[in-house]
Amino acid sequence: MVNDSGQLYTMEGVAAGVIMLLTAYIVISTTSIYTPGDTHIPDMQLEQLGSDVLAMMDTPDTNGVKSDLEKFVVGDDSAGFEGMFLGYCNAKAIGADNLHMSANVTYRDASSNEIRDYPLVGPDNTWTGRESAVRVTRWMELEGNPSGVSGMDPSRPRVVLVEVLLWRA
Amino acid sequence: MACMNEDGQWIVLMGLLTALGLFFLALIINQSALVGQTTAEGVLEFPKNDIRDLRSAIFDYYDSYEELNNDLDRQRYVEDIVRISLERKNAVVHFENGTPQDVSGRMLRPITIHYNNGVTEYHETVYY
């Protein structure tokens, strides 16, 4: 009555069970959960915001006057630039956001044909231990050298690139 | 073993089918998490604001074309844009203009703009 011809079924069952458990283990251990930072969505939102703010600062409010951004760069006005930029960035319908920035201006030295830059707004105390920053840029046409900046080649009509680093503290 | 007893093979087959089903499910779930990620990466990658800004800078150059009264100034101006673009924006930019033509009563020059940042190319001929 007892023989071992039915052991086959037991073996089949055990083998099937082992296959399924092994698969489930492999699948679960490889499923990756993406954090929002991996998806670059906050980077995209910050970059769009920063570009918008630079574009709006470069739009004069009335026809024919210089834009605010041009006045700040020509006058090397660090406090004014930072104040207006952060004012636009942090404005919300309800409450305010907490963004920080630093900026520098890149120009080309025609006599040595090098690309150099000088700081326009220095970073503040949230510079260390922060989330990754986003860089936004804007071209700026100047009729001469900005006042108060040393080390540039002789004054001429030129194009500079204003670069702003923006991060959330 | 004169003949292999294959009666129980259907159990293993069911086990194998379940395993395949799990792999398929895992594949779908893995791909679904990428939906938002690739959208955001696509937005970051396309240089929309860079191209708009560059066009605006080139138009400003042609606005002041008459005031830049010697060719050396003009050449330096163009060189500024091309070199800084290459160095800081990782993009190759080239632009040139033709002779002004009459477009519906106004004299406009055709400007050709070429932009290539390695991933996106942009070519345009515009009358300004």
Add this chain to the structure above:
Amino acid sequence: MSLDFLAGFTIFMLALIMVVSMVPGLLAGLESSGIDYDAVAYRTGVILVEDPGWPVYPPWEMNDLAHKGEIERIGLAVSKETPNILLSTKVDAFFNDSFFDRDDYRRLAIFGDIPYSYNFSLSSGGALIEQTGDLLPPGYGYIRRVVKIKEPAVAVINGSFAPQYTAASSNQEFIVRLDFGQLLDPTIGPAYRIDPRTEPVNVTITDFGEYLNMTEPSVTNATLKSVTFWKMDPTRPIPQFTRIPFAYNIIDSNLYTLYIGGNQNPYSLRPDGGVEVSDNISLVLKPAATSLFTLDQNSILDIRFNFDDDPSRTNITGIHHYDYNQTNVTRPDLKPGVLEVAVW
């Protein structure tokens, strides 16, 4: 044999049950379906802020309820070349809850496959000025766009114009002239252009006491008989002004508003028996009316204020040009603002 079969089958079923109970753990990653929300919010933000909408001309905001189906896309930008600069008439039309309902917003601005909930807010000068949608839940997709808002220009004719616009032999007719060829000058960017086809024309006459006939000390007001519209096409061989047929007797606040003095009620353009004016007149001509006048980009539009008194009580006369001269027309500065789009 059957006992062993049962044993094998039991082991298989136990393993299957354990695996199936682990599957919900696989789906944990799918709870972050919120990843999609940010992408939809970004796309909606771009459509609202960088796109003038479709149809562009005639503008979508001029469609009334009967023609709402002709709107294909809602956009708030002044034009394709001026992203991030919003037109105030489009903003007012967009946030009009009595014109658009939820399905309209989803169909014309959000373009999603599933019915998303939304919240659009526009704030300027530190205060919320417009909002539509539902209350924000704990988690949502979000994008914030910084914009500037273009408000319509106003022609203010106050007492300082009195030396120019009074004459002893006045015909009691005061004309405000809009030369479309001058206004729609392509060298002026769309962000600073005065376009009566898309923005309201606002004429305000104040200090009317300066324009009264002061030789009669008892004169304290004058009678406004009518405000009429005339057009001329200067490209014709013999250009002349023709009166535009219009329902001057009917008050329609979608087409124009005329306020006289401190009176809260609007008047029609040809009030019965005339209206006594002692202080100010304020006329706003909406773009819906201008589109009825069939003007083209070379036309000249006259707004004529006719006073009718015998003997005349006002000596106002002359032509006030509604153009880009800052003393004639006050163009307000572009107002910075923030548009926030939340989708969930």
